[in-house]
Amino acid sequence: MLQTAYQALEGGDAARAESIARSVLEREPHAEGALLVLAFALDAQQRTIEALPYFEQLTREHPQASAHWNNLGNVQRSLGNQAGAEEAFGKALSIDPQEASALFNLGLLRLDKGEPHAARDVLFGALRAVPDDAMVRATAANATFLCGNGDEADRLLADWPAWAGRDPLALAEVGWLYARLGQAVDAERALDASANAAPHHPKILVRRAAFLERSNRVDEARRLLGQVQPQAAALEGLTEEVAIVRAEIAARGEDREAARQQYEAIVADPGAARRHPELLTAIARLHDKAGDTAQAMAWLDRAHAVQVEEVRRYSPEWFEDGADPLGITRERIARDDVAGWLPIGAPTAEESPIFVVGFPRSGTTMLETMLDAHPALAGMDERTFLQDVVDQVRAAGLDYPREVGRIDDALAQRLRATYWNLVRTRAKVDPSRRLVDKNPLNILRLPLIRRLFPNAKIILALRHPCDVVLSNYMQTFRTPAYVALTASIASTARGYADTFDFWIDQAAALAPDVLELRYEDVVDDIDTQSRHIAVFLGLEWHEGMVNFHERAKARGYIATPSYHQVVEPINRKGIARWERYREHLAPALPHLQPFIERWGYTTD
Numbered sequence: 001m002l003q004t005a006y007q008a009l010e011g012g013d014a015a016r017a018e019s020i021a022r023s024v025l026e027r028e029p030h031a032e033g034a035l036l037v038l039a040f041a042l043d044a045q046q047r048t049i050e051a052l053p054y055f056e057q058l059t060r061e062h063p064q065a066s067a068h069w070n071n072l073g074n075v076q077r078s079l080g081n082q083a084g085a086e087e088a089f090g091k092a093l094s095i096d097p098q099e100a101s102a103l104f105n106l107g108l109l110r111l112d113k114g115e116p117h118a119a120r121d122v123l124f125g126a127l128r129a130v131p132d133d134a135m136v137r138a139t140a141a142n143a144t145f146l147c148g149n150g151d152e153a154d155r156l157l158a159d160w161p162a163w164a165g166r167d168p169l170a171l172a173e174v175g176w177l178y179a180r181l182g183q184a185v186d187a188e189r190a191l192d193a194s195a196n197a198a199p200h201h202p203k204i205l206v207r208r209a210a211f212l213e214r215s216n217r218v219d220e221a222r223r224l225l226g227q228v229q230p231q232a233a234a235l236e237g238l239t240e241e242v243a244i245v246r247a248e249i250a251a252r253g254e255d256r257e258a259a260r261q262q263y264e265a266i267v268a269d270p271g272a273a274r275r276h277p278e279l280l281t282a283i284a285r286l287h288d289k290a291g292d293t294a295q296a297m298a299w300l301d302r303a304h305a306v307q308v309e310e311v312r313r314y315s316p317e318w319f320e321d322g323a324d325p326l327g328i329t330r331e332r333i334a335r336d337d338v339a340g341w342l343p344i345g346a347p348t349a350e351e352s353p354i355f356v357v358g359f360p361r362s363g364t365t366m367l368e369t370m371l372d373a374h375p376a377l378a379g380m381d382e383r384t385f386l387q388d389v390v391d392q393v394r395a396a397g398l399d400y401p402r403e404v405g406r407i408d409d410a411l412a413q414r415l416r417a418t419y420w421n422l423v424r425t426r427a428k429v430d431p432s433r434r435l436v437d438k439n440p441l442n443i444l445r446l447p448l449i450r451r452l453f454p455n456a457k458i459i460l461a462l463r464h465p466c467d468v469v470l471s472n473y474m475q476t477f478r479t480p481a482y483v484a485l486t487a488s489i490a491s492t493a494r495g496y497a498d499t500f501d502f503w504i505d506q507a508a509a510l511a512p513d514v515l516e517l518r519y520e521d522v523v524d525d526i527d528t529q530s531r532h533i534a535v536f537l538g539l540e541w542h543e544g545m546v547n548f549h550e551r552a553k554a555r556g557y558i559a560t561p562s563y564h565q566v567v568e569p570i571n572r573k574g575i576a577r578w579e580r581y582r583e584h585l586a587p588a589l590p591h592l593q594p595f596i597e598r599w600g601y602t603t604d
Helices: 002-010 014-027 032-044 048-061 066-078 082-095 100-112 116-129 134-146 150-157 160-164 168-181 184-197 202-214 218-226 230-235 239-251 256-267 270-275 277-289 293-314 335-339 364-372 385-395 409-426 440-452 465-473 480-485 489-510 519-524 526-537 548-555 577-581 589-598
Strands: 354-358 377-380 434-438 457-462 513-518
Touching: 002 014, 002 032, 014 032, 032 048, 032 066, 048 066, 066 082, 066 100, 082 100, 100 116, 100 134, 100 270, 116 134, 116 293, 134 150, 134 160, 134 168, 150 168, 160 168, 160 184, 168 184, 168 202, 184 202, 202 218, 202 230, 202 239, 218 239, 230 239, 239 256, 239 277, 256 270, 256 277, 270 277, 270 293, 277 293, 293 480, 293 577, 335 489, 354 364, 354 440, 364 377, 364 434, 364 457, 364 519, 364 526, 364 548, 385 409, 385 440, 409 440, 440 457, 440 489, 457 526, 465 489, 465 577, 465 589, 480 489, 489 589, 513 519, 513 526, 519 526
Parallel strands: 354 434, 354 457, 377 434, 457 513
Antiparallel strands: none
């Protein structure tokens, strides 16, 4: 009889399973199998509160069964009782510390609580126990990303078609994580594969809608999200995620007040604010667009406080006395050292990447999109390929950057091959077009650029330093070092100053071939400035450079915070915004003043 109940439950007839289980329990009130079937049958009918006493009874009557504690933890988690869930998972793991299901579910709970570092630790335990479980691997990669380690998350996702290809929900997780990592090709492949396998699953619909919104395909995103029924979303634990995507879509429209209210309804839950600090900055930007600078700054301060609290808990070294988030700026080449470099061969400018560098939020995405619109050039989303090569330099036993001059021809060729292999394997780039490598913080890797690609053209993106600092403060970053760097307006300004102190010093020592380009000049006269860029690169001017927003729409996914801006015709919205925040930027001005003057700006 109980076997029939199991079959009914597995076949989706939870009501029949319930009826059979109750019949058994009338004769045997403590029958373990019947209690379990009844508990699951009630839960399957969304009668979780009724199911809870039966899950609890199982743990009382079979306290050494880790599976029962794990089931109780899942029910407590679904009911929002995080303390009860944590206790239940803890009991399960005290009985069997290697129980993969309990480790996985505890990891999910800690993600719910906005504690990605704690989640990562237990998820890696689950992954060691079940290395072939696709969902465990994908979720561990997600937690790693949320901890600010995108490179490690990327490594966990390697060869994803082989290990996730048969699990549509794991594929959806992989696709959305690739999207946040900025790898649009893999993101779309994984999401399409998940949709082919389970086109109507709520989680897959939501993840694809989120990706489409980020790809500036807002109408498609809205259509997909409209297919998700509230009851189905609740059953899958997707209510919050649906609300976030709906708010993101609303923020792309004209009714900003409605979008703001949607965001604020989500973060009214402190747990949601910890899980999604980016929503706090989104609210701030909506207040900014409405002209309410006081409210904008209040939300920004709250967003940074949430992130700082998390980083302090797991990486307190970033906030200790003497902590240096941009320590790389202290590692420099002296002019006299360059004269002693070993002579090596070098690719021509045409054989070298074009590097677009600057401090983040200086207009580098706009410049890269302009260049990508030229038929002779090919851009790619931000990658850390040069840092990967720096790691190879150090692996070769050289002290970077002090000993880059000791790189000989053989090593230089290997390092260039490493760079180009990364480009070919990790980015979709047409080899017949010159590569545009846009990563703003490559500004800090100038010694490597000059050693491996001495003829490379470099475009230095400039923007009023006050606007740059404010715009950085208006973003949410995941990397712990950058969370510390942007913890306050003053710390962000110090980071800007450190970066350009480094650049000015190293540019004098290394004499790169650089075009300094001010964002404001491009906005005010894009025709002239685009021609200036073409001349610098040795190219014929192309009209696509002026209408770059059309190219951005065609490209789809753009993995930078300005993804929604580069699809708009060029405008002055981002110019002199800092003036409305003048009083808030007062702590930044002592750090920024030398650069304000150097780049020809004023604070009048």
